[in-house]
Amino acid sequence: MPTPVREREQLTLALFADLFSQTLEPPTPPAAAKEAEQSLAHVWIVAAEIKAEERIAKLADFRGSSTTVEGTRVDALEVYCRNRRRPYEDMADGDRETLISTTYHCSRSADRQQPAEPGMVGRNHLDRARAWRPMPDSLREPLVRPRSARSRQGSRDMTVSVRNVAVFSLGGTIAMTTDPTTGGVVPALSAHDLLAAVPALATSGIGLKVRDFRRLPGASLTFEDLTALSAAITAELEAGDVDGVVITQGTDTIEETAFLLDLHHGHEQPVVVTGAMRNPTLPGADGPANLHAAVLAAADPGLRGAGCLVVLGDEVHAARTVRKSHTTSPAAFTSPACGPIARVAENRVRMVGGVPRRGPLVGVPVREARVGLYTVTLGDDGALLDLWGGNCDGLVVAAFGVGHVPERLVEGLTKLASHIPVVLASRIGNGPVLSDTYGFPGSEKDLLGRGLIGAGDLSPYQARLLLHALLAQGADGAAVRETFTTASAR
Structure with a gap:
């Protein structure tokens, strides 16, 4: 009496015979017969590797009874092509599930063409497949991954992209x-x-x-x-x-x-x-x-x-x-x-526009860094600004307009900038911080002259991220200033 594995093999090969318009011989390695609990998806891969090298494109000719079946099948073909040099147990979980799911849909289609005994396909299929065991080495063949697969149906081309x-x-x-x-x-x-x-x-x-x-x-x-x-x-x-x-x-x-x-x-x-x-x-x-x-x-x-x-x-x-x-x-x-x-x-x-200009490339963090963000507001007396001293490695100031702060904050910002990098950004979030237009105490020109670093057109949040990335990489004040100057000029 045929084993469950052999029955599933025969059913799958019948399906592939229809797909490839030819008769396929079932695989005979002894390891296949010993895998009594392997799922139909295992046999699906084995069958695909028997004759698929020169005929994989013909799989695109298959038409299931619904768009879902067809769509899943094409996706599985893509997964199959991508993994042809990869052992099944090394595939990503998502790729495995795609093959398993597709096999289920294909087996349901085969059920309509050739009825199988109860329990052989469909029923609890995904549950069985999740208890997967690796494909035996004896059943694998190293196949060359095709760059594309193309088939013609009347006047319509279907191309499977890589x-x-x-x-x-x-x-x-x-x-x-x-x-x-x-x-x-x-x-x-x-x-x-x-x-x-x-x-x-x-x-x-x-x-x-x-x-x-x-x-x-x-x-x-x-x-x-x-x-x-x-x-x-x-x-x-x-x-x-x-x-x-x-x-x-x-x-x-x-x-x-x-x-x-x-x-x-x-x-x-x-x-x-x-x-x-x-x-x-x-x-x-x-x-x-x-x-x-x-x-x-x-x-x-x-x-x-x-x-x-x-x-x-x-x-x-x-x-x-x-x-x-x-x-x-x-x-x-x-x-x-x-x-x-x-x-x-x-x-x-x-x-609708050109490829955007790239910002600076920063290496991976090598140390911890803490960067604060201080938003200037109407009537700000600077008392909260003083709390940042000694509590951060760098500070971004989200200032009014093009880079202005109340005069009462100037002394505190000057003191902070002498110890840590302090970046001057605009709280507007659209448009640049200026550098040489206004000259009153607390203006952008005044603050930059006191050692603050201009953020250019970076928002306060972006300026904080860039400053954090630089400090976490170990950059000193001079390197921070140079990076922001370069980023602003891009």
Whole structure:
């Protein structure tokens, strides 16, 4: 009597025979028969490796009974092509789940063509697959990864791209669902959950490498989190098999995350940060559309060299210019000084401006640093400013207008600037700090002459991040001044 493995092999090979329009012989290594509890997904890979080298493109001819089946199948082909030199147990969890899920859908399609005995396919399939055991070495063949697969159906071409995007999820509104205890929303969805809500990605021709990195509100992210994320992104890009990176996170800190990551990002592939203004429980949740646009942007060759970007509302913004300009609007993210550099429409990126100029490249932190942010206000007497003395390694002053403070603050700022770097920014958040226009006590010219460092067109939050990154790398006052001067002149 045939073993369960042999029955599943026969069913899968029947499916592949239909896909490839030829008869496939089942694999016979003894190791296959011993894996009595292996799932159908295992056999799917084995069967694919038997004859797929010259016929993998024909898989694109398969038409399931629904768009979902077809879409999942194309995505699995992309995963398969990307992992052809990689042992199954070394694949990312997301790639494994894609193959498992697709096998399930294909087996359901095969059920309709060739009924199987109860329990052989479909039933508890995903549960069995999660208890996966590695594919035996005897069943693996080193295959050359194709650059593309193309097939023709009448007058229609279907091209399976080899462009790949890594997706890191950090939590945030985009990943929130209702907590039954508190009644409020909290980060709960995984990266796979987020991608499952974007079926259009399955037919985008873009392979996805998915990683759950954190599950936090944007407000709770730390420098340590972002340092670790930057290192993970660098490792992913240096591996050479991704064309861009997408990060999903809470919008509270998106503009700061994007700017900080850009300081540490020295590669050509774009890093795209996205999120959502409406959580998934609300009507018109914008997370899926933003994620879809972000993946398209990360995979687009026209954005190579653009550094870190922010994509929401089908607009692509540079990390240096983007601002969150509204607390609740889905159109909250804007670039007041210049507008977006690109827009996403009809599933492609349309450039509306040049690739943005890059800011300074700063190395990874080697020490702890504390940088304060002091916002000047009407009637400020400077008493709170004195509290910063001895409690920080650097200070950013968010001043009035083009860089002005009340005269009563001048003495305190002069004293601080003689001990630590003090950066002068504008609390407006749009436009530069001037250097040589006003001459009264507390003016920009007066303060710069007393040793403060101009922030140029950096917002107070960006100036703080740059100062923190420099001090955490061990930069002295002269190096800090030179970096800010260079950044302002770019």
